[in-house]
Amino acid sequence: VSYQVEILDWKTKEQLCFLDKVEPNATIREIRLMFHKLYPRWYPARQSIKLDPKGKSLRDEEILQHLPVGTTATLYFKDLGPQIGWTTVFLIEYTGPLFIYFLFYFRMPFVYGLDERFTSSPHPVVNLACICHSFHYIKRLIETIFVHRFSHGTMPLRNIVKNCLYYWGFAAWLAYYINHPLYTPPSYGKKQINFAVIMFLLCEAGNFSIHVALSDLRRDGSKTRKIPYPTKNPFTWLFFFVSCPNYTYEVGTWISFTIMTQCVPVGLFTLLCFIQMTIWAKDKHYTYLREFKDYPSLRMPIIPFLL
Amino acid sequence: LQNPDIAITDNVLHFRAQGHGAKGDNIYEFQIEFLEPVEPKPVCRVTQRQLNITVQKKESNWWERLTKQEKRPLFLAPDFDRWLDESDAEMELKEKEEEKINKMKIESRVPKDPFKHLKKGYLIMYNLVQFLGFSWIFVNMTVRLFILGKDSFYDTFHTIADMMYFCQTLALMEVLNSLIGLVRSPLIPAVIQVLGRNFILFVILGSLEEMQSKAVVFFVFYFWSIIELFRYPYYMLSCIGIEWKPLTWLRYTSWIPLYPLGGLAEAVCLIQSIPIFSETGKFSLGLPNPLNVTIPFSFLLQIYLIALFLGIFVNFRYLYKQRKQHLGPKKRKMK
Numbered sequence: 001v002s003y004q005v006e007i008l009d010w011k012t013k014e015q016l017c018f019l020d021k022v023e024p025n026a027t028i029r030e031i032r033l034m035f036h037k038l039y040p041r042w043y044p045a046r047q048s049i050k051l052d053p054k055g056k057s058l059r060d061e062e063i064l065q066h067l068p069v070g071t072t073a074t075l076y077f078k079d080l081g082p083q084i085g086w087t088t089v090f091l092i093e094y095t096g097p098l099f100i101y102f103l104f105y106f107r108m109p110f111v112y113g114l115d116e117r118f119t120s121s122p123h124p125v126v127n128l129a130c131i132c133h134s135f136h137y138i139k140r141l142i143e144t145i146f147v148h149r150f151s152h153g154t155m156p157l158r159n160i161v162k163n164c165l166y167y168w169g170f171a172a173w174l175a176y177y178i179n180h181p182l183y184t185p186p187s188y189g190k191k192q193i194n195f196a197v198i199m200f201l202l203c204e205a206g207n208f209s210i211h212v213a214l215s216d217l218r219r220d221g222s223k224t225r226k227i228p229y230p231t232k233n234p235f236t237w238l239f240f241f242v243s244c245p246n247y248t249y250e251v252g253t254w255i256s257f258t259i260m261t262q263c264v265p266v267g268l269f270t271l272l273c274f275i276q277m278t279i280w281a282k283d284k285h286y287t288y289l290r291e292f293k294d295y296p297s298l299r300m301p302i303i304p305f306l307l
Numbered sequence: 308l309q310n311p312d313i314a315i316t317d318n319v320l321h322f323r324a325q326g327h328g329a330k331g332d333n334i335y336e337f338q339i340e341f342l343e344p345v346e347p348k349p350v351c352r353v354t355q356r357q358l359n360i361t362v363q364k365k366e367s368n369w370w371e372r373l374t375k376q377e378k379r380p381l382f383l384a385p386d387f388d389r390w391l392d393e394s395d396a397e398m399e400l401k402e403k404e405e406e407k408i409n410k411m412k413i414e415s416r417v418p419k420d421p422f423k424h425l426k427k428g429y430l431i432m433y434n435l436v437q438f439l440g441f442s443w444i445f446v447n448m449t450v451r452l453f454i455l456g457k458d459s460f461y462d463t464f465h466t467i468a469d470m471m472y473f474c475q476t477l478a479l480m481e482v483l484n485s486l487i488g489l490v491r492s493p494l495i496p497a498v499i500q501v502l503g504r505n506f507i508l509f510v511i512l513g514s515l516e517e518m519q520s521k522a523v524v525f526f527v528f529y530f531w532s533i534i535e536l537f538r539y540p541y542y543m544l545s546c547i548g549i550e551w552k553p554l555t556w557l558r559y560t561s562w563i564p565l566y567p568l569g570g571l572a573e574a575v576c577l578i579q580s581i582p583i584f585s586e587t588g589k590f591s592l593g594l595p596n597p598l599n600v601t602i603p604f605s606f607l608l609q610i611y612l613i614a615l616f617l618g619i620f621v622n623f624r625y626l627y628k629q630r631k632q633h634l635g636p637k638k639r640k641m642k
Contacts, residue, residue: 264599
């Protein structure tokens, strides 16, 4: 028996399309493709198909006959707006700060004035900071290309403007002060810098380990969520205590960078990162708790035992 | 109906009277024995056509029937206009109990205050002192305006500032009064007003010589003092418990033009001061410093300017709400 599918606009409820003779085992993905054929400007990533006008969007893998619909199914469509792939977004977001920092490090003439153009700082910590900052963003770019597996393919286009403003703007602001001719190195000198470098390297290694571990959970190409567990890698042992150790390590990286440069704008950026990541970690943590009855109870979202 | 003889003994109502009826003058009497104990004193009210006898139950509860005997006397019929069935009776009881509980609650919430007179005295003194201070400022400025005209604008600060410093420093007490609950008005509008004004007075005007000889100072001080000329006397009188209606109206209406004008004058002050702070770098953190950041005070002032308009807006809404509370219902009565 074949199904009939009608798709209505979620707000106006007008019928946008009527699909005849749909296979019962058709997936939402196939329905999206059929809809796209009728409306070329609404490519599948832009389509939110739902059972209820105010409900959640159906996933691509859902099968028509398993949904709570009769043989004539009514689905609702919402336009999510122009979409952009996560990989694309990350690449743009992370390349910006990398090169913007260099503009300040090499002291382009329009930054500190003609007198200071292309000069270099007498403080070794400034060179170190440039290496660390660049290393951080290059690592992120490599992870985006080779490591991350995204569960959602796309995000709305306007997000990229917001995100880029944030990352690029802050990179410029903190690079300005670190590479400034009147920069003051850390008050506790070499001790402070060495401590910061070691903390930085440990956190970067930790962050990378977690990303690899998370990526391995989806090695088979599936898009379902699984509980991450500690592996043989000691850095992943943070999973015993925390749901999102990648965020924990990330905050650690930025704290170490703040200590290394002793710069208030860096500290402010660290604080904002911490707030944002705590929100994401809590979200993820509660999603895990809801989905898995046997989720380890010792784990906190982002800081062991505390938060 | 004449000579009614009504009494209750041992829960029995005895009635005896002389009446003029269809069959001429006769003596009428009856007796009713009540189901449960009743109060021995009935309340009687005589009208032309009837006699009302109200008998109270000793215990307020539902009676299955009126009389002790099982059969209802033939002459007895319920008055359904005043009939309360079981649920109504229960509701009546419940309401009465609730009223009792509420009364007890209200009485217990208001403790007797041994310091009441001391507090009142302090508040009256405070409002009086402020009123005198601002009157001096207002009169002084007005007189100088008449004598010197526009020229009085430019050295307003030098003549008035000391008194204004005094009054505005004293105004911090208003925040304290609200904080410790001495005064019923809410804390936040008081804080916004006192801190906002003192910021302009001490930081913007007080610390910059250049600002002190600007004309805008005259307007800032003038608007501040006019508003206070109405506010403090109103508070003084309300402490004593007197209300002078014209003053109330003035106090709750004069702010409508004066508050925005005052805010505007303060904004002009800020805008004029920003270039001076930029040039001199006063209160700004510049490089090099161990925090490796620059905090230009002029930038903070620009943020403050936005906050100023927001604060005025918030206070405006609060004052408008207050106005409706104090003046609103009366307006309806006048119509």
